Amino acid sequence: MANRKNTRLQGMPSKKQILEFIQSSENPAGKREIARAFGLKGQEKITLKRILKDMAEEGLIDGKKTAYHRMGGVPKVTVLRVVDIEDGDPIAIPDNWSPEALNDPPRLIMKEMKARGGKRAPALKRGDRVLSRTEETDAGWVAFPMKKLPPRTEGLMGVVEMDGAGKPWLAPVDKRVRNSAKIVDLSEAEEGQLVIAERAGRSDRAGVKVVEVVGDPLAPKSFSLIAIAKHGIPHVFQDDVHEEAARAANLRLSEEKREDLRHVPIVAIDPADARDHDDAIWAEADGKGGYHALIAIADVSFFVRPGSALDKEARKRGNSVYFPDRVVPMLPEVLSADVCSLREGEDRAAMVCHVQIDSEGRVETRKFTRATVRIHHNIAYEDAQTRIDDGNPPEYLENLWGAWKLLAKAREKRDPLELELPERRVVLNEEGQIAEIAVRERLDAHRVVEDFMIAANVAAAKALEAKNAPVVYRNHEVPAREKMIALRDYVATLGKKLALGQVITPSLFNRLLADITDESERAQLMEAVLRSQTQAYYGPANTGHFGLALGSYAHFTSPIRRYSDVLVHRALVDAYRLEQPKPSGSLPDTSGLSDKDRANIKEVSDTISQTERRAMEAERDTVDRYVAAWLSGRVGEQFDTRITGVQGFGFFATILGLGGDGLVPVSTLGSEHFRYDEAAQSLTGENTGKTYSAGDRLRLQLAEANPLTGALKFAPLDSDGNVIEPRGSRPVPKYKRPGGTKKGKYSNGKRGRPGNIRHQGRRR
Numbered sequence: 001m002a003n004r005k006n007t008r009l010q011g012m013p014s015k016k017q018i019l020e021f022i023q024s025s026e027n028p029a030g031k032r033e034i035a036r037a038f039g040l041k042g043q044e045k046i047t048l049k050r051i052l053k054d055m056a057e058e059g060l061i062d063g064k065k066t067a068y069h070r071m072g073g074v075p076k077v078t079v080l081r082v083v084d085i086e087d088g089d090p091i092a093i094p095d096n097w098s099p100e101a102l103n104d105p106p107r108l109i110m111k112e113m114k115a116r117g118g119k120r121a122p123a124l125k126r127g128d129r130v131l132s133r134t135e136e137t138d139a140g141w142v143a144f145p146m147k148k149l150p151p152r153t154e155g156l157m158g159v160v161e162m163d164g165a166g167k168p169w170l171a172p173v174d175k176r177v178r179n180s181a182k183i184v185d186l187s188e189a190e191e192g193q194l195v196i197a198e199r200a201g202r203s204d205r206a207g208v209k210v211v212e213v214v215g216d217p218l219a220p221k222s223f224s225l226i227a228i229a230k231h232g233i234p235h236v237f238q239d240d241v242h243e244e245a246a247r248a249a250n251l252r253l254s255e256e257k258r259e260d261l262r263h264v265p266i267v268a269i270d271p272a273d274a275r276d277h278d279d280a281i282w283a284e285a286d287g288k289g290g291y292h293a294l295i296a297i298a299d300v301s302f303f304v305r306p307g308s309a310l311d312k313e314a315r316k317r318g319n320s321v322y323f324p325d326r327v328v329p330m331l332p333e334v335l336s337a338d339v340c341s342l343r344e345g346e347d348r349a350a351m352v353c354h355v356q357i358d359s360e361g362r363v364e365t366r367k368f369t370r371a372t373v374r375i376h377h378n379i380a381y382e383d384a385q386t387r388i389d390d391g392n393p394p395e396y397l398e399n400l401w402g403a404w405k406l407l408a409k410a411r412e413k414r415d416p417l418e419l420e421l422p423e424r425r426v427v428l429n430e431e432g433q434i435a436e437i438a439v440r441e442r443l444d445a446h447r448v449v450e451d452f453m454i455a456a457n458v459a460a461a462k463a464l465e466a467k468n469a470p471v472v473y474r475n476h477e478v479p480a481r482e483k484m485i486a487l488r489d490y491v492a493t494l495g496k497k498l499a500l501g502q503v504i505t506p507s508l509f510n511r512l513l514a515d516i517t518d519e520s521e522r523a524q525l526m527e528a529v530l531r532s533q534t535q536a537y538y539g540p541a542n543t544g545h546f547g548l549a550l551g552s553y554a555h556f557t558s559p560i561r562r563y564s565d566v567l568v569h570r571a572l573v574d575a576y577r578l579e580q581p582k583p584s585g586s587l588p589d590t591s592g593l594s595d596k597d598r599a600n601i602k603e604v605s606d607t608i609s610q611t612e613r614r615a616m617e618a619e620r621d622t623v624d625r626y627v628a629a630w631l632s633g634r635v636g637e638q639f640d641t642r643i644t645g646v647q648g649f650g651f652f653a654t655i656l657g658l659g660g661d662g663l664v665p666v667s668t669l670g671s672e673h674f675r676y677d678e679a680a681q682s683l684t685g686e687n688t689g690k691t692y693s694a695g696d697r698l699r700l701q702l703a704e705a706n707p708l709t710g711a712l713k714f715a716p717l718d719s720d721g722n723v724i725e726p727r728g729s730r731p732v733p734k735y736k737r738p739g740g741t742k743k744g745k746y747s748n749g750k751r752g753r754p755g756n757i758r759h760q761g762r763r764r
Helices: 015-024 031-037 043-057 220-231 239-249 309-317 333-339 381-389 395-414 444-466 481-493 506-514 519-532 563-575 595-599 601-634
Strands: 061-064 067-070 077-086 089-094 108-110 129-137 140-149 157-162 168-172 181-185 194-199 208-215 267-270 279-285 291-298 347-357 363-374 377-380 424-428 434-439 473-475 537-539 638-647 650-655 659-665 674-677 682-685 691-693 697-706 711-716
Touching: 015 031, 015 043, 031 043, 077 108, 077 140, 077 309, 108 129, 157 220, 194 220, 208 220, 220 601, 239 309, 239 333, 267 381, 267 395, 267 444, 279 395, 279 444, 291 395, 291 444, 309 563, 309 601, 347 395, 347 444, 363 444, 377 381, 381 395, 381 444, 395 444, 424 601, 434 601, 444 563, 481 519, 506 519, 519 638, 519 697, 537 601, 563 601, 595 601, 601 659, 601 697, 601 711, 638 691, 659 697
Parallel strands: 108 140, 181 208, 267 377, 659 711
Antiparallel strands: 061 067, 077 089, 077 129, 089 108, 129 140, 157 168, 157 194, 168 181, 194 208, 267 279, 279 291, 291 347, 347 363, 424 434, 473 537, 638 650, 638 697, 650 659, 674 682, 682 691, 697 711
16 A cells, blocks of 8 residues: 555545555654544544554554554664674664564664765674664565664663662663663662663663672672673574584594695694684795795684584674683684694694795795694793793794794884784682783794784785685775874974875884884873774775785684684685585585675675674773772772873873773862863863873872772872872872772762762773
8 A cells, every 4th residue: 555645535544544554654654644644634533543542452553643553563763773693784673672562573684874975884783773764575674774873771780789768779880881770670689799680661760670690790700791791792602503513523634635734843832821722833944045834724614614503603703702711702612622723732624824935034935725733732922932042942943933033024124013002911810819910021922923923814815816716804094194183283292293295104103103212202102103093804805904014914813713714714715726525414515605705795894893893892891890800909009100091071091010091080180270282182280380191101099999890090199199189179088998888889989879980981
């Protein structure tokens, strides 16, 4: 039935006619639209109102008077929530679905979202809420995105607290959520427990209800569980995935079309606490001043076949996520930690990159084979470095270091971006408690493995390009002009000059940094350079890797933990005819790219770029919580810090050698007014001229440390080491114990309604 406009029927429309009109209307159909379509006036409108009420009670329609829809259907314009990504297409369900309407909500395929100006908007990801226009077709429901909405599920993990009247509230564990939520259904949760909740109604005023009790919020396991829940990281494998992984693990390696390299003393150099081993390396001198080298990578594509349940789950996860106390793997443990992992003394399937390195460190030739390898040794970075430093290393290590020195020579000529970015390492004891938080030492052993991996990644990209095969590139684009202008303005405040008329290369930034000898000023500039960089991503179109100063780059070396690498392996299987004989059992025949892989490579690349960012945020949040827990017993102590970011409301500082960004509000800097200079990234006092700039080192007192949110707060000190009196308030006490409500460890210290935690998030 076509959409009726100014159509006049004799008598009142039947319920069937009303339902047909609602379903066929191109726009939301409310009482007014229905009356207009059927030409109803006066008393007829009152009768229509009664009919619509009857239809709602009979379960024929749902919605409200301004927009009805068929019961079990979806409104023409409504808010949808993305719940899955299938073959690159976001799948969504209504954000507010009434379970009485239908047992399961309809699943809608989301069409591509357009940004302003007709440009392509960033791909949608799981959890996104989108205002959409919907349409029911013969093939099912389709949604056309109109506007991406802010998330409404943030903060639905928290700690149960009781107010003065004995009523429960949910104190959030997300530092960006400022207020507690009223709990209307406590279920079996008790005060002080960490819980997962969901909203009890459409309005924020409806409160929340507890759906799962996690337990002790300060137990070590809780910090990673908070991140998993907050970021929606899939962490449970379904039975069909486990069953398929078990079948894949039993696949026998055929000697046909698989090179036998078990006699070669290949070694895997990894962190001492490595949970899986993707890569191993070997080299020997060629007698001409160069080296022949092998980079052996776990042959995951042999076990994870396209279209299988394993493949779909790996694609959904995108990558493994590493926390101090656990790993959420991309693949089930039987594969990730056993059958695929390159473990010492065991035969393993590998994809091997053979390279010939000349005396200048250039890769002259490259070849890819499928092989069977037997790892000679699994060595920790520190142990490998010690053997080299002792002066009498085994031959296999000596050769690796010799080949690396040539690769390093070529790297020096490329002059990639060199930023000193310390990595925090959380060390736990046997009980899961924090034993130490330290900055991970950077050794030559790390550089050896890194440069071998870079050589293999470049070789994979170039090998696929040579065959005009699909490539999932790892792209890192040149900094945007607006960011370069901001950097130029900032550099000018340091008395330096950055000319934008020249070609922007990593060398330009390296020279800027090399010219500065003052440690504080250099740290300031390094922060500014880091802010100017774009974010790396995956895609089938090559834009080069700016940071590494490489024209073609792909990820090939970590297929156990990155889906991008699995796709690159599959492309190599096709391009160089490396398919193995058909495996027995019910697994798919091919280990190369499927038709869906090829058709959806852009969408899959977008998805795994998003899952990578999700993992990075979750890992960073968790380390922040561990750092805050480590420091929670040291509130009131003073620390040497460095300013990492400046805003009009204050600045962020990190503890040297430890990490953990904390806020220093501008109101705590004293009684004078501070002027914010965005270009210079500084706050300057109008009376004293006292300046706080990004990169400055200063002594601060730790005022707050909240393990649940990972938020820190510092108090500034005067020249005598005393806390500066905040503007318009009493002096900040030298020691402030968090809490203040009834057993309120996590609130802001106010009586009555707990929570209202006013944590400023760390600079992102």
